[in-house]
Amino acid sequence: MNDAAQCIDLLKQKAKLVAMIAPSFPIVYEYPQIVTRLKALGFEYVLEVTAGAKRTNEAVIDFFKNNPEGRVIASPCAGFVRLIRKSYPHMQQYLGLKIDSPMVATARIAREKYPEYQPVFIGPCLAKKLESSEDYPDLKIIVLTYKELDKIFEEFKIGDCRDLPPAKFDLAEASTRLYPADGGLTNSSGLKQLLKEDEIRIVSGWKNIPGAVDEFQKNPKIRFLDILFCDGGCISGPGIVSKLTVEERKKKILDFKQAFSV
Numbered sequence: 427m428n429d430a431a432q433c434i435d436l437l438k439q440k441a442k443l444v445a446m447i448a449p450s451f452p453i454v455y456e457y458p459q460i461v462t463r464l465k466a467l468g469f470e471y472v473l474e475v476t477a478g479a480k481r482t483n484e485a486v487i488d489f490f491k492n493n494p495e496g497r498v499i500a501s502p503c504a505g506f507v508r509l510i511r512k513s514y515p516h517m518q519q520y521l522g523l524k525i526d527s528p529m530v531a532t533a534r535i536a537r538e539k540y541p542e543y544q545p546v547f548i549g550p551c552l553a554k555k556l557e558s559s560e561d562y563p564d565l566k567i568i569v570l571t572y573k574e575l576d577k578i579f580e581e582f583k584i585g586d587c588r589d590l591p592p593a594k595f596d597l598a599e600a601s602t603r604l605y606p607a608d609g610g611l612t613n614s615s616g617l618k619q620l621l622k623e624d625e626i627r628i629v630s631g632w633k634n635i636p637g638a639v640d641e642f643q644k645n646p647k648i649r650f651l652d653i654l655f656c657d658g659g660c661i662s663g664p665g666i667v668s669k670l671t672v673e674e675r676k677k678k679i680l681d682f683k684q685a686f687s688v
Contacts, residue, residue, distance in 0.1 A: 429555060430574040433546055434581060437468045444540050445469040446532045448549030449476050450606035450660050452682035453668050453675050454572050458592040467584050471540055471596040475549070478532030479602035483615035485525040490620055490649070497649045499642065500611055502527040504553035504561075505655035506635065514639055520651075528605065529554055533565045535597065544568065548575050550606075550663025553655070571665025603683040606660035607676050612652045625649040631657040 427435070436443060445464045451457075461472045482502060489496060501507050501522045510517050526534065529547050536545040546568040547554060558567040570578070579585075602614045608630035612618065617626065627648050629638040632655050642651050656662040658672035661679065668675065 429568045429570055430578065433568050433570060433574075434578060436544060436568075437578070437582065440468065442540075442543040443469045444471040444473060444536045444543040444545050446473045446475050446478075446529065446536060446545055446547045448529070448547070448551075448606065448660065449474070449479065449603050450550045450663065450666065450675075450679065451548070451572070452678045453550075453661060453666055453670065457682060457686060458594055459587060461593040461595060462587045462590050463579065463584055465593050466587050466590060467579065467582055469546070471536075471543065472593070473532055473536060473597040474595045474599055475528045475532045475547070476599040476602040476605060477535060477597050478526070478530070479528035479605045479611075479614070480599050481531040481535075482526060482528050483602065483611065483617075486522065486611065486615055486617065486650075487620065489522065489525065490617070497642075497646070498522045499639075499651040500653060501525060502611065503654045503660075504551060504557035505632075506653055508553060508556065509632075509635065509655065510639075517639060517643070520642070527557065528602075529557065529567065529569075530562055530565065533562070533567045537565065539597070546570060548572065550656075550660055550665040552664050571663075573665050573667055576667075600683060600687045603687075604679060607679055608654055608659040609652060610659060612650070617650065621649055626652065628652045630654040630659050 464472050497520055499520045510521060533545045548570045555569040558569050604610045604614055609628040612626055612628055624647060638653055642648050661675040
């Protein structure tokens with residue numbers, strides 16, 4: 427049974443479910459309407475994955491504070507991690523594998539706060555399904571793309587829900603809402619206050635990965651490679667249906683952060 431079918435089955439059973447929605451959601455959904463729709467669908471709690479991203483950032487900062495000469499390639503991007511494992515296995519030593527991705531960190535929060543509830547991640551990435559099933563099977567995270575969520579809304583005839591009282595996140599974090607854009611980790615973590623500018627590289631897009639990895643290998647001065655597989659970052663994930671340009675998508679993320687930062 428695939429993730430979408432499993433989620434549909436659980437919803438029909440009225441199982442205890444907690445939704446974890448990725449910070450790229452403003453590209454395709456409005457807030458707080460999306461939370462209202464998810465709760466109407468059957469999710470009792472809705473968490474913003476930016477809360478997990480904050481834990482990810484804290485782990486990255488702790489690493490560099492405790493390892494003054496350490497070098498790391500960021501590992502929140504499941505697609506990039508799998509590319510490294512397949513094409514650059516000798517570089518796995520640099521992957522921050524002990525640092526949870528925002529999805530995983532949020533799932534741990536969900537398990538802590540709501541131990542009887544099944545966590546369901548909703549985002550733009552297909553590779554997150556593999557991260558869940560292969561890397562963290564113990565957390566039992568169901569992973570849906572936005573495309574799959576739209577089909578589930580149709581399955582249960584959940585409309586725009588504008589006639590219902592607006593619902594809010596049960597757990598939110600404004601400081602990491604720029605995470606899905608390239609450089610989101612670096613720019614939201616305060617890493618620039620800890621490392622020099624020439625010690626950080628920010629890269630997005632699969633075509634740019636070989637050059638970035640090669641530079642990281644040859645230039646020991648680079649201590650942190652903040653890299654995302656999709657162009658512009660997670661805002662261009664395959665699970666998103668949108669005609670917006672990369673810059674327009676980034677603006678959607680920024681506008682949401684500015685509008686709901688308090």
